């Protein structure tokens with residue numbers, strides 16, 4: 001064993017039982033975790049304790065936060081008092097400092113001086129880092145010495161009652177140790193609120209130091225994400241018939257896994273319980289009409305290639321359509337349709353390609369001017385004929401497939417589905433996929449020509465800068481706000 005897996009979560013004190021369930025699920029899917037840490041407070045402002053918790057499948061440690069917690073004998077979580085060092089089974093050393101710092105200020109040196117740590121958990125940030133970010137409210141200068149004393153490989157904190165997501169560029173000490181500093185947002189907010197990672201048992205394996213602490217870190221050009229679409233794109237054009245070798249992409253490298261450190265968090269519009277929604281990379285539609293592209297994706301949170309694989313693993317006694325995931329995604333789709341309808345005479349085109357040997361399922365959508373719908377099928381037929389001539393593919397579709405047959409397909413087969421949905425209308429075009437070589441860009445191609453956006457067929461050529469992507473997300477989120485059921489739910493709880 002060279003490394004262990006660790007999970008850090010900033011739970012909402014009113015949602016502790018859900019946080020435990022999520023931890024258990026993540027443990028099953030991405031674990032086993034050597035330790036799970038609940039940061040911040042686990043008791044609510046009125047002092048009440050979590051109740052009715054599922055049994056944690058791995059040890060969950062929590063700390064005092066800023067609200068006084070005396071510990072409870074009944075608790076299924078492991079309470080670590082204000083200040084100390086915990087050693088996990090693997091030997092990983094975890095230091096923690098929480099609660100009112102006045103009470104422990106004098107102990108801190110005794111406990112931590114020259115105690116190098118693998119992980120350090122605090123509530124506030126040290127002001128040395130808070131100042132770099134010009135954030136004075138999240139910092140406490142009494143934590144500053146800890147950095148030098150413990151040189152933690154990971155420092156986790158929350159900063160404030162509602163948490164604040166921030167990840168500093170890693171920095172290197174003169175002995176080549178590397179420190180990463182991560183502050184998490186709170187469960188139920190749009191910020192990243194949990195962090196799962198591999199920790200090498202040997203600290204010198206942490207190589208990615210980019211600057212010495214105190215030096216201004218150089219902003220690195222963000223590495224191109226390991227993106228599934230770019231692999232898929234190789235199948236375009238003449239290579240479309242090349243037999244695809246099955247790629248095993250683990251959640252750590254999966255572009256659609258939110259738990260992955262590489263996930264593009266600046267693009268996320270909304271996160272619900274089983275799925276989330278983001279703006280698209282290299283959007284097909286432009287900002288011209290609505291002020292934002294409107295091209296988005298709805299993605300299951302779990303790393304499953306299809307709905308049916310999710311069902312098999314998570315809700316095996318049900319049909320796909322009855323699963324919580326499927327229902328929640330339907331809810332997202334409804335909200336998206338309501339949103340675009342409120343912005344003008346629009347329908348929404350949703351498309352998905354579901355194949356057992358895919359990587360992580362997702363559904364894409366764009367707004368479609370309602371008047372274009374009548375030309376859709378003709379355009380699609382043209383494209384089918386073109387693909388047949390050019391690649392010898394044989395795409396056959398059924399319009400408004402009978403529901404029992406569609407259910408069969410969704411539960412057992414590979415399919416491509418394109419749906420045009422309005423507030424009270426829905427037309428489905430369903431393709432049963434039998435061959436392995438599928439033109440994954442087919443729906444985009446049809447829509448591009450339908451909307452006279454032929455120059456935007458290839459998503460990679462439509463890539464935007466990080467700032468543009470973030471701004472697409474901001475506008476989308478603002479418009480989506482009134483329709484975002486996940487948000488509503490979070491606020492009401």
Ligand SMILES: [Zn+2]
Nearest residue numbers: 254257303360
């Ligand atoms: Zn994934």
